[in-house]
Amino acid sequence: MTPVAVDQIFVTTKHLLMGYVPAFWQPLASAILSVVPVLVVFPALFAVTTVLERKGLGRIQNRLGPNRVGPFGFLQPAADGIKSLTKEDVVPRDADKVVHFLAPILLVLASFIVYAVLPIGRNMVIADLNSGLLFFFAVGSMVELAVFMAGWSSRSKYSLLGAMRAVAQMISYEIPLVLAAVVVIMAAGSLSLPAIAEMQSGYTWIWPHWYVLTPWGFAGFVLFMISATAESNRSPFDLPEGESEIIAGYYIEYSGFKFALFFLGEYLGMFATSGLAITLFLGGWSAPFSFLTWVPSYLWFFAKLLVLIAAFIWVRGTFPRLRMDQLMGFAWKFMLPMTLVNVVDAGLWHFMPSGVVRGVVCAAVIVIPFALFSRRAQEGKKLQIRTYRYAE
Amino acid sequence: MSLFFLITAAIAIGGTLAAMTRRNPIHCILSLALGLVGVAGVYLALGAQFVGFTQILVYVGAVAILATFALMMTQGHIVSALIEPRRAFSRSSVSGFVTAAGVFSVLGWAAQSYRPLTPSTQQAPAAGAKEVGVALMHTYVLPLEVIGVLLTAALIGAVVIALPSEEERS
């Protein structure tokens, strides 16, 4: 088979299968054939990621991690799944039963719907909406409501505290998240994610036209990934579920399968924002070098996704948790100004003639404010080894 | 299109009705969010994709969350204080319902008897992100700037109003 045939194998298979479906059922069959792979692949990725994360964290913390179930412990998610399915489903007596039941469902639903606009390969997207990016952020904002519902309906002060923390954090970091994505919209001139991926699929000599290779694109990518970490409530921004303070945050009162649903929703959200970062900055499904274009596009997408997941795990194993005021101050005093500077930088890039001068000027426009902001953030802070008065 | 419209209209009406009748304010806000998603669906049925997604982003993502935050910061910590007492039909609530029913009868009569002077266009016009963006940046650039100033003023104003004053803080 030619590389193109392998690349398009899923698309052609779908067309082939659609040929056997009567015309009346075709819209439904098309939807099912597009949606079911996403419903299978990403939860499977979730299962693999939980093992990889626990093993990776174990390696970072100088221990083994799960190694009992199956070869190298890789059947651990199956054991976890059986455990959570057979556990008793405890609902607190005073809980708001309906809202308590709906919260995990809304969370998982919102996390799944988002995949409708993500191109996971050439011509492989469920719905090519012309305002797809807006759809992504709109549906993503429903997660906040689900988190609030979970925390409030449990009638527990820990879950309410966790929910308030989570919502405040997600609202604060949504602004830099959207503003970091704006630079790509400015460059691509489109809100459609397949079109944005298509824009980056060209090559100059062997180098791809990825936006991350420009000064504003690199800064935007870093800012976007920091905001995405905060949006998906992962360490070092995991205050909403900080185990040492409020036990598990907004889903403390959930048990059994609903707890597993929260876990699933959180990881699906992480994959979705990583996928969005890949589409916006890392060229989506395009190959990193022009001589590697024979590798199928969907493999590139998932390879990039796994790299980003590894980065997430690495960050989680490395950084300590922030304090609440540090978290908010970081969002409003550093992330927001930096993303605004980045928007100006992208505009400058657009209007300057291309050449070395443009690269130097645009890099300076982003590096100088970064130095100023980070210096101001360090002012008044005594950076030294802490002495604890009451511990030890 | 008509089935989609019927479903979204039912969601919109059901959600907003629940939002205005439930006794627990948190339930009200949650069902309002549902109703406004229904309204966004109605926009989609009308072919206004951009406005529909903006509606979800602004109302579900911001206004509903803001309202829950306001509830939590006012009396949300006491669950029993949240729930409004079941009251008999007081004079003010009856007059409120009568007024609303009167307004609906007039508006509904006007709505169903309206006949357009010019024939309507049959196929849905293009209102994608591109068309909206071009219109915002060309014909409507001045209103866009005014809205930007308004939003900034509202942001600063909201922070100033909500901040505790000096003597309250001490």
Add this chain to the structure above:
Amino acid sequence: MTPLNLFLLLSALLFSIGLAGALTRRNAILVLIGIELMLNAANINLIAFWRFGPNPEALTGVMFAIFSISVAAAEAAVGLAIILAVYRHNKTTNLNQIDTLKG
């Protein structure tokens, strides 16, 4: 009855629901929400007239709806801030008890 009439009827119904809520609820936050609902009903009207009007290329209704949504967001932010300030002063958001100016 044309499709336009259906949309106008829906908008009239939503407006009346919002009005009934704003007139009968006692909690200031819920009154604000009723007002938001009335604004939304107006937006449905704007978009319906744009869609079925004689000149949809101009995007007038869509633009008006977008600006109206932004104004509604600003209004919600300021309104809720005012409610917070009032609560801090009166320790209630029940509109029946906020009657200091009543003669």
